[in-house]
Amino acid sequence: MIIAIDGPAGAGKSTVARELSKRLNYKYLDTGAMYRAITFELINRKLEDSEDLEKVFKEIIDSIELDFVDGDIVLNGRILTKEIREPIIDKHVSKAASSKVVRSFLSSEQRKLAINSPNTILEGRDTTTVVCPDAQVKIFLTASLDERARRRYKELLKKDIKIDFEEVKRQIEKRDKSDTTREIGPLKVAEDAVVIDSTEKDVEWVVDKIFSLVRNKRKQLEYN
Template sequence: MRHFLIAIDGPAGSGKSTVAKLVAERLGMNYLDTGAMYRAVALYLHSKNLSPSDDLSNELDHIDLCYKDGELYINGARVSEQIRSAQAGKLASDFAVNPAVRSRLTQLQRDICKDGKFVVEGRDIGTVVLPNAQVKIFLTASFDERVRRRLKELQEKGIHLTFEEIANQIRLRDEQDSKRSLAPMKPAEDALVIDTTGKNIDQVVEEICQIALRRMDCENNRC
């Protein structure tokens, strides 16, 4: 099978980035982090003193995003580290409500995935970007669990925020992502919802891999 897509959506701290990377590795597929693309574009536009309410069409036409050896580049500049800041996450949500931004990035993501096998994670992959993905997963977890995970992730990167500071950031991000009028974050109608609270990474990865392998087998046998 030359073309197979797994869409993994979910809120911040649900574990989708880590899980998606490991699923891709286990199944020998490519991994695409669409959230990183939004963060990169948001930081770039912000650096140009542009805001989400501006007409961004012309600037977006001249943006080139690519991955090289696992690193994300925008117009030739590596941005893999800068996009992991709290500011980048907030800017990504702010700019994501701009129709031109969503349209441009949706098209870029579809272009990347039009051939080959990809595990793609984000917030609207199964509903908007890749509605025909063979497997659609929506990961979730309790709010406190998601805050603890993000706290641990940031501490490992040398970023020290309090539990309450991170809780406020995730609460705001959830509200922005789920209540926006354009491509709100929600499970696709045919997505499998997996609550990762109390589960370790290996358990979640194994569950998704088994779902994907069954679907691959079904596709190969045209069932």
């Protein structure tokens, strides 16, 4: 079974997907981390302000290897955790997300990873509409802008990353606009997705709700 979770930045997709994967013993695939890893490489090469980003991204894609180990993204053999959650990545990740060459490459890679693993949970911003439109369970996880900004702000503080709350909120708002208006794979609710608003809800509540949906879907598949 493939479970796909879409939603805007800060909605809790990664946390929920990780916990759900543990409960179900499913493989966890953080598609957003793949875009962040490519953004990390872009910045590492000091090419984030290049006038021809499509050419730069093509060169990056042709020279890197991406993989996952225990849910963490691996770039050329290096596990990236905190590095891809830095504010500098937040600032530039929309460049990778809006790139035709990057989206085409990563969508294909993500689809292969999901198909090759019998039980997978994918989370990102186009997993239910582009990457795995045939997923058996589709979730659109959302929350209010203020709630998502607070979560992101607390996450950064725990990592000793100093940043103003209003700046975090502005970055998320900017990312929302970029995600919903981009030409390729814009963020939107799939027609058959279940919308879950996690505002003022804890992780356990959301995981329980999705777990119940998965259990019901399993029963339907067994009867069919």
